[in-house]
Amino acid sequence: MPNELASIIVFTYNQEDLIEDALNSSLYQDYRPLELIICDDASKDRTGEVCKEWIKARGSFFDRILYCRNETNLGTTGNIHKGIGLSRGSIIKLLGGDDLLAPAAIKNGARFLEETSALVIFGNVIGFEWDGKSFLALETEPKLHTRRLLSLPPRRQFGILSSCSSIPAPGALYRRSFFEQVEPKGQDTFHVPDWPRWLKATSLGIPLVYRDFDAVYYRSHTHGHKNAAYKEKCHRDVLDCIEKLIRTNEELLTPLERMAVWANRKKHEKLLAKRNFEAQLYNAFMTLLKISIRSSLYLPIASDTAARQHPGSALELPFKLRIPS
Template sequence: MPLPRVSIICLCYNHERFLKEALDSALAQTYPNLELIVVDDSSTDNSPTIIDEYCRRFPQISFISTGQNVGNTKAFNIGWRASEGEFIIDFATDDVLLPDRVEKQVNQFLALDKSYGVVYSDAAYIDDHSNFLHLHSQKYKPSLDADVFREVLKRYFICPPTMMMRREVLEELNGYDETLAYEDFDFWVRSARNWNYSYLPEITTKRRLHHNSLSAKYYTSDGKMLRSTLEVCQKAVKLLRTKDEKTALIQRLKYEIRHAYLTNHFTETKQFLKLLRDITPNPGVISQLITRLSNSEISLSFIRRLYYSLRYGKS
């Protein structure tokens, strides 16, 4: 019986410094039935030249240029819709795949029934120079199997670049929502409603932390990412089935309210507060206090900076 085809969608935007290491890691996979599609989102650095060089050396790589900067969600959709794999990996080319990543995750899928749409795993975080920082599992545990819908509403625990997705999941969702500034939370909420997730307790990926990464800009942007989170929470309200799921979403909203307020995103704070009041008559004392403070746009951002300075040694 032939092995299922796996498509690695390699997303590049100004990853010149990391691109060779990333592509080499994809090419070094021990799994034989691979399709590599590099989508460059109109990089302004030397990334396209490096990709062209790799395509000449390795004809198994396909190269798609978006022509103009379209953003991560649309760039990924362009890539996976051009692919043929039964399983899909969304691979940012500032990260690194361990050699047996694909092989282990396919084996995990083959041991599961068809209700499972995503396999995810542990990851090692690295810095700009590929130095080890910490494991994902050291900060976010426990990791869960099967029905994770309630848990993804409540908290962050899945390391996004470790996911391998069944193609049918993306087809059912029509890919990522291209109106959003980032994809993770929305994908988890929409897919976990109908599909099971399986956790592989092994390190399969090195995730790079650097100042230009999307996650690093979550609270320092102009609010686009917070507004995307709000839209996903609004979608989630319509997907709730149980009291526990509603409680989980309330917990998420309270978390987002605190951090939006403490980063001086007053407009987004008010929008999250409105959604919270729409789904519960008792938003809590802290949320009521933040309502008054945000209406007056009183900044307490120093509290968040002090907390991160004391806990992590950074602002």
């Protein structure tokens, strides 16, 4: 049986110094057929020029390639959905313009999607830092307690995720039908696409599943666009998510989980009001509740396996990264 078309969707904004590395990582996927969609969220720097030059030099590697620049900034969520709408693949991999796709990630993820009949699979996300000389691993996610979370029934996952998400979104590989069921009309949030996505999926009975393969190398660096205005939109996204996705499914929550949701809502209301001390108090209360809710996920089990990449260990890539400017 021939492979299904897979789509790599790279979403980017003002990443002229980083986007070429992300695009180069997509060349080391031994999977066909493969398309590459690049969504530029109205960048103000040379991101678009770098993408077009790269496509001219290497675009023939793909069965289909497309660069799209938004006329206005749609935000992270809108930019991602623009890319999904432009893509044609039945398998979808989202990739931030500052991250790297691990070699063979598409092939391995597609195999697990087929074996499990899941609509979404999570692989390993390996944090890294690059100083122009050393390519070193930081933390590998998901951590053990999150891997356990990703083995639970979906309604149980919903309850645990209702206060916050520890799932590393860059590791996800999707079937198109996931978005058709979970986000048929897109999302209402501006900069927080992942947490509401997991909540909606699990409330519908769609499980979030982990398998042990390397999906993405996640770059550790300063995000220049994450200023006060960005953070304010994120706080509003969280409150919108609580109102539309959690409070409408409160019957799925335990009393402790409902209390944690309340504390999280109060925290973000106080942050919007610039009452940071009060926000810290609610956050401390929520943290205690989360520990109680997730306590069973932290208990040691004999079959536990450690992450294969350890902090400080050297990583290898089949291509050279750009020297930081």
